[in-house]
Amino acid sequence: MERVREGRHTLLTAQRRMGKTSLIREALRRLKCTGEFEPLFADLEDARDPMDAIAEIATQTSSAQGLWPRVKSGFANFLQQGPIEELGISELRVKLRAGIDRGNWKQRGDAIFAAIDKHEKPVVLALDELPILINRLLKGPDYRITPERKQAADEFMSWLRRVGQAHRNVRMIVFGSIGLEPTLRLAGLSAQANIFSPFELHPWDKVTASQCLEALANNYGIELPHWAREAMCRRLRCCIPQHIQQFFDYLHEDMRRTGQREVTLEDIERVYSKDMLGIRGRIDLEHYEGRLKIALGNSDYRIAMELLTEAAVNNGFLNNESIEGYMSYYHTPERQGRVLILDMLRMLEHDGYLSKTTGGYRFVSRLIEDWWREQNGDHFRPIADRISPSGA
Ligand SMILES: Nc1ncnc2c1ncn2[C@@H]1O[C@H](COP(=O)(O)OP(=O)(O)OP(=O)(O)O)[C@@H](O)[C@H]1O
Ligand SMILES: [Mg+2]
Incomplete structure (x- = not known):
């Protein structure tokens, strides 16, 4: 304004x-x-x-x-x-x-x-x-x-x-x-x-996110102590307003179903795995895949997806050796692998999927990282296996 x-x-x-x-x-x-x-x-x-x-x-x-x-x-x-x-x-x-x-x-x-x-x-x-x-x-x-x-x-x-x-x-x-x-x-x-x-x-800091959760809890008359709000923020790692609200909604629904008034750490973990990472949560997260497809088109999207999956299966970290691997793997006479992968990383960084860190890139949101692993991690072949003679 x-x-x-x-x-x-x-x-x-x-x-x-x-x-x-x-x-x-x-x-x-x-x-x-x-x-x-x-x-x-x-x-x-x-x-x-x-x-x-x-x-x-x-x-x-x-x-x-x-x-x-x-x-x-x-x-x-x-x-x-x-x-x-x-x-x-x-x-x-x-x-x-x-x-x-x-x-x-x-x-x-x-x-x-x-x-x-x-x-x-x-x-x-x-x-x-x-x-x-x-x-x-x-x-x-x-x-x-x-x-x-x-x-x-x-x-x-x-x-x-x-x-x-x-x-x-x-x-x-x-x-x-x-x-x-x-x-x-x-x-x-x-x-x-x-x-x-x-x-x-920028995403909310932990204090703002916790205050939002507190306000929501007060609004619905449930107990959500400080430690529980912290645990929720820690789970997500990156406090995107919509994810915070979603997490609260699922937790609240779970408590209503079980008739509980006080939340336990176990509840938070269960709701995270069952709902945030479950079918319902995934529908919201599919939006992320959809936007990547719009930005990149089908074939480049598949490469971006591999970079993200590579990071997801490696504890959220995409290291420089893997990046080099992708650059050589996708190098063709028509396309320079280095430029392609660097452009893609720049886009993934700009759009908040990955952030640059020592030795590579890291997933920003734990939720998106976990979701990506669940969705795409099975049967994924890391780039090192694909380019090494033994993995060929
Ligand atoms: N500051 C906020 N306080 C409360 N709710 C919020 C806030 N910011 C976003 N939300 C909620 O998060 C959801 C996503 O918001 P919105 O669609 O405006 O995001 P966006 O950045 O435009 O998303 P996209 O990148 O998909 O265009 C909405 O349901 C919105 O109500
Ligand atoms: Mg929008």
């Missing part, structure tokens, strides 16, 4: 499920309540191209009185064909999208920003999942970066940069469930993001 008040554009980065979307929605709500700003929230997860993105942004202005008539007039020729005031959001989006094509998207987009400039209040424009759109533009359905695709990604980022610089009445916040920087970096487009000042949201 301070950044918005200072008039800056922000690139919010954080691990998956840290609460980026919820926190930005809440910040926008508060900035609107004080009457200072006009918030716009555009989710670009389903946008396949710049035309879809412009249509989504235009659609979101429809809830901003004062702004919408100006935006609408930019689409006037097109929208004359019928009353639009009664349309629902998705119908409106379809209608606006029909007026945008490859030849006019910049012009349509510029018109939205010109309308924003004339608006009485500064506008905060949140672009959720922008990195997914850029990744899609860059790699296409077959996950290959071609000069044309690179140009398409460059064109959209350049346009965003230009409008961000030219229109003083807007403050943009961009973020998403995959990293923007590693994606741009792959295409040599990092400079396109330099109008956004990075803001990193």
Whole structure:
């Protein structure tokens, strides 16, 4: 909120499920309540191209009185064909999208920003999942970066940069469930993001996480002593808000089922193995696999998965010898193994799976590490076995 008040554009980065979307929605709500700003929230997860993105942004202005008539007039020729005031959001989006094509998207987009400039209040424009759109533009359905695709990604980022610089009445916040920087970096487009000042949201520290658990326990009238909260945080190692809440939910449910009012260490361990790592917990964690697939495409995803499994079966640690092993194993005439693996590690580090440490990389979250081992560890052949003559 301070950044918005200072008039800056922000690139919010954080691990998956840290609460980026919820926190930005809440910040926008508060900035609107004080009457200072006009918030716009555009989710670009389903946008396949710049035309879809412009249509989504235009659609979101429809809830901003004062702004919408100006935006609408930019689409006037097109929208004359019928009353639009009664349309629902998705119908409106379809209608606006029909007026945008490859030849006019910049012009349509510029018109939205010109309308924003004339608006009485500064506008905060949140672009959720922008990195997914850029990744899609860059790699296409077959996950290959071609000069044309690179140009398409460059064109959209350049346009965003230009409008961000030219229109003083807007403050943009961009973020998403995959990293923007590693994606741009792959295409040599990092400079396109330099109008956004990075803001990193870290996982909760143990004190905050413990306070959240305490508040939840008080709320539900159960006893959750300090040692138990500590044990829960220790189990997860990395306190991602959603995981903390999930752990509490399962524990609470377990206590209700057994009629217990006081928790034991055994309960915590049981709930962790049975629920957090069980079928139900895994459904939430599958989100992590899904996002990796979106970021990398099927074939690179398999390599990233091997790196993570290699770490998981080795007590959460991916050592430098194994990394070297992967670099040589995946080296082909078309692809340099070193570059491929380093890019991948950079992405896994950026997105909070692994962190760099002496001699290699370590899993950040114990929960994700345990889950990864359970899910993928059986029958896994460590790289050393695959490259050594005896394992060949
Ligand atoms: N600070 C918080 N306090 C309470 N709950 C939170 C907090 N942050 C996140 N949550 C909860 O965690 C879950 C995930 O949040 P959210 O979807 O906003 O995360 P995200 O970072 O946008 O995830 P993704 O990386 O998948 O896009 C939600 O259920 C949300 O209510
Ligand atoms: Mg999100």
